[in-house]
Amino acid sequence: MNLGITITSWTFTLPALGALGLLAIHAVRTHGWLFLVIWLILPAVIVATTTLALVLPAAPEVWLDAQAIFPGTADAAIFLVAAFYLSALLGKGFVERSRFAGSPTALAMLAGGSATLFALVIQSSNRGYPERIAYVVDDGCRAIEGSRLGFAMGSGFPASFAASVFFFAFAYRWISIATPRNGVKLVALAALSPAIVAGASGIGWIFF
Amino acid sequence: MGRLVPLLPPLALLLLVVAASVDGIARFDDYASLLRCLPLLVIGVAYVAVGRRKRAP
Numbered sequence: 001m002n003l004g005i006t007i008t009s010w011t012f013t014l015p016a017l018g019a020l021g022l023l024a025i026h027a028v029r030t031h032g033w034l035f036l037v038i039w040l041i042l043p044a045v046i047v048a049t050t051t052l053a054l055v056l057p058a059a060p061e062v063w064l065d066a067q068a069i070f071p072g073t074a075d076a077a078i079f080l081v082a083a084f085y086l087s088a089l090l091g092k093g094f095v096e097r098s099r100f101a102g103s104p105t106a107l108a109m110l111a112g113g114s115a116t117l118f119a120l121v122i123q124s125s126n127r128g129y130p131e132r133i134a135y136v137v138d139d140g141c142r143a144i145e146g147s148r149l150g151f152a153m154g155s156g157f158p159a160s161f162a163a164s165v166f167f168f169a170f171a172y173r174w175i176s177i178a179t180p181r182n183g184v185k186l187v188a189l190a191a192l193s194p195a196i197v198a199g200a201s202g203i204g205w206i207f208f
Numbered sequence: 209m210g211r212l213v214p215l216l217p218p219l220a221l222l223l224l225v226v227a228a229s230v231d232g233i234a235r236f237d238d239y240a241s242l243l244r245c246l247p248l249l250v251i252g253v254a255y256v257a258v259g260r261r262k263r264a265p
Contacts, residue, residue: 015227019220026216082224089217093255117247 020082027085083118087165088172090114104173112166168192214259221252 027036091111100106175188225245233239 015223019223019227022216022220022223026213026220029210029213082220086217086221086224090251090255093217094258097258114248114251117251 016082023082023085083115084165084168087111087115087118088169091169102177104170104177107173108166108170111169112162115165116162215256218252218256221248221255225249225252 024036088107088111091107091109091114094110095101095103095107098106171192175192179188225248229242229245233242
């Protein structure tokens with residue numbers, strides 16, 4: 001049974017899973033389990049919408065539309081989250097050691113710069129997606145349309161991915177500073193990742 | 209283990225960079241993927257170097 005998760009590039013997916021494991025250990029040791037759960041919401045949403053769109057052969061429009069908002073396969077989602085987390089981490093690591101420490105804007109700019117480089121790396125590992133997804137869905141036009149939005153996150157339009165990481169890092173830092181450690185803060189942070197990805201995909205959709 | 213935790217993000221970065229390079233070459237004969245990964249490697253090394261300088265008194 002094809003669940004729609006087309007992991008064909010093991011040379012990339014296995015090391016990406018390993019990297020995600022290392023980042024998960026880092027997140028748990030430095031921020032706690034709840035932080036990790038918040039970060040896992042993003043790949044879960046991406047994989048769930050893609051799977052639903054591919055599992056239902058005569059998929060209702062709503063699922064295809066959902067996939068257009070959260071495009072990508074499992075390995076793309078894994079790399080996307082790893083790139084998001086690493087970009088934010090690098091931005092924080094550099095800015096906290098400078099005289100701009102504590103500034104959301106400086107952190108977001110450095111994170112966005114790192115994200116641009118990640119987007120260039122994605123470019124070298126993301127080329128098979130339109131063909132693979134079109135083959136599985138058997139609805140070429142719509143599937144390619146959806147996966148092109150995925151490209152907008154990284155390879156096709158690196159600036160879009162960098163912008164999404166910039167806004168994410170800025171909003172995350174701002175929420176982190178502005179709110180005390182309570183339930184509202186957790187809900188806001190949990191909603192942030194999917195919201196930013198949806199916003200960036202929407203921007204990419206306009207440009208493509 | 210505690211001392212290793214700060215090194216985990218650069219290690220993950222290195223893993224991803226190597227994976228993307230190997231994948232780009234293996235699947236697409238795209239040797240330019242190595243060049244695309246170099247800036248990330250430089251950033252990773254700088255991250256570790258800055259972190260070590262900060263810890264030194």
